[in-house]
Every structure is written in C-alpha cells, then in structure tokens.
Amino acid sequence: AQSVTQLDSQVPVFEEAPVELRCNYSSSVSVYLFWYVQYPNQGLQLLLKYLSGSTLVKGINGFEAEFNKSQTSFHLRKPSVHISDTAEYFCAVSQKEGGADGLTFGKGTHLIIQP
Amino acid sequence: NAGVMQNPRHLVRRRGQEARLRCSPMKGHSHVYWYRQLPEEGLKFMVYLQKENIIDESGMPKERFSAEFPKEGPSILRIQQVVRGDSAAYFCASSPIGYSYNEQFFGPGTRLTVL
Numbered sequence: 001a002q003s004v005t006q007l008d009s010q011v012p013v014f015e016e017a018p019v020e021l022r023c024n025y026s027s028s029v030s031v032y033l034f035w036y037v038q039y040p041n042q043g044l045q046l047l048l049k050y051l052s053g054s055t056l057v058k059g060i061n062g063f064e065a066e067f068n069k070s071q072t073s074f075h076l077r078k079p080s081v082h083i084s085d086t087a088e089y090f091c092a093v094s095q096k097e098g099g100a101d102g103l104t105f106g107k108g109t110h111l112i113i114q115p
Numbered sequence: 116n117a118g119v120m121q122n123p124r125h126l127v128r129r130r131g132q133e134a135r136l137r138c139s140p141m142k143g144h145s146h147v148y149w150y151r152q153l154p155e156e157g158l159k160f161m162v163y164l165q166k167e168n169i170i171d172e173s174g175m176p177k178e179r180f181s182a183e184f185p186k187e188g189p190s191i192l193r194i195q196q197v198v199r200g201d202s203a204a205y206f207c208a209s210s211p212i213g214y215s216y217n218e219q220f221f222g223p224g225t226r227l228t229v230l
Contacts, residue, residue, distance in 0.1 A: 042223055
C-alpha cells in the first residue's frame with residue numbers, strides 16, 4: 001500500500017514570485033510519481049510525471065519537480081508564478097509492479113496567487 | 116478528439132434514490148477508472164474497468180455501489196439508496212493502455228448532492 005502527504009493545504013504567493021509545493025510519499029514498493037492540476041469546476045490535468053532516469057522532471061506551464069528517493073519526496077516548483085496558476089495541485093503515485101493501478105492522491109494544495 | 120465526457124455534471128438526489136453517473140472515455144481508450152472526491156479531500160480510487168471486465172474494485176464500498184463498462188456505450192457508476200455521505204464529486208479517467216505509468220485523462224466530474 002502507498003500513501004501521499006501534501007503538508008500544505010494552502011500556499012499563498014505573490015505574482016512573479018517562486019513557489020514550491022511539497023509532496024512526500026510512503027510505499028513498500030517502487031512507484032511512479034505524478035503531479036496533476038485542477039482548475040475550478042474542471043477535471044484534473046497532468047502537469048508532469050516521474051517514471052525513471054533523471055530526477056529533475058520538467059512539465060507544462062513552466063513547472064518542474066525533483067524526485068528525491070532518500071527523502072521520498074517529489075516537490076513541485078515554479079520559478080515565477082502567474083495569476084492563471086491559481087488552482088488545486090495534487091501529487092499522486094502508482095505502484096510499478098502489478099500492472100495497471102488506480103492512482104493514490106494526496107489531499108491537494110490550493111495555490112493562491114496574489115497580485 | 117473529444118476528451119473524457121461525464122454526465123450529468125450536476126446531480127441532485129434525495130436520500131434513498133438511485134444515482135447513475137456516466138462516463139465516455141476518450142476515443143481509443145479501453146481503460147476506465149472512477150474516483151471520488153469528498154470535500155477538502157483528495158481523490159480516492161474506487162474501481163478500474165476494461166471493456167466488460169472489472170479489474171480492480173478494491174476502493175468500492177461493499178454495498179450500494181456498482182460499476183460497469185459494457186462493450187458498447189459509456190461506463191456507468193451506480194449508487195443505490197443514496198445517503199448524505201455519498202455527496203461528492205465523482206471523476207472518471209481513461210487511458211489507452213493499462214499500465215501504471217500511463218497518464219490518466221480525467222473528465223470534468225459529476226457533482227452529486229444528496230438532500
């Protein structure tokens with residue numbers, strides 16, 4: 001079984017400032033890692049994913065995330081945020097073994113961009 | 116290529132009624148996942164289906180909930196005798212291949228309110 005912890009339920013940031021959204025996971029098996037974004041009243045959209053290889057992953061909209069195996073973390077970062085980045089961000093994992101798997105999500109972090 | 120479609124977008128039911136939620140996956144996708152999002156919570160995996168088969172229903176409540184994905188037509192999530200605790204957003208996702216590293220494409224969700 002696996003679990004995902006997003007410690008920050010809300011993160012307020014000024015426009016054009018950098019941001020980091022934290023994600024830690026726990027799993028007894030190897031996992032794939034994902035970040036999804038949810039805009040109000042919409043479904044989730046994939047930002048980026050880590051499968052293997054380079055631990056720094058670049059995604060859409062200028063976001064990137066770094067996989068740290070020793071700290072079991074997959075924090076999401078953006079060097080300069082925009083008003084349009086206001087949304088709910090979810091970290092998720094799926095286990096590598098055993099074929100297809102439902103995703104295990106964290107509770108989400110609400111990113112609030114202040115002008 | 117239309118995205119994942121869900122209907123209705125909003126559904127209001129009184130306690131004891133039945134709720135039927137429909138999900139049409141993206142064209143060419145034969146794998147469907149259902150998730151439930153309770154207020155202030157992340158998404159919780161409910162069930163994973165392929166055409167005419169339930170692959171993993173480990174997240175489904177034992178009673179009143181059922182899901183199907185027939186050979187023709189949309190996937191259906193059925194909730195019998197709804198209770199107030201069933202009020203949530205229900206999301207469907209689809210993927211073309213049943214591997215855990217695959218991106219899941221999410222629909223806009225159905226928001227169920229039980230009066």
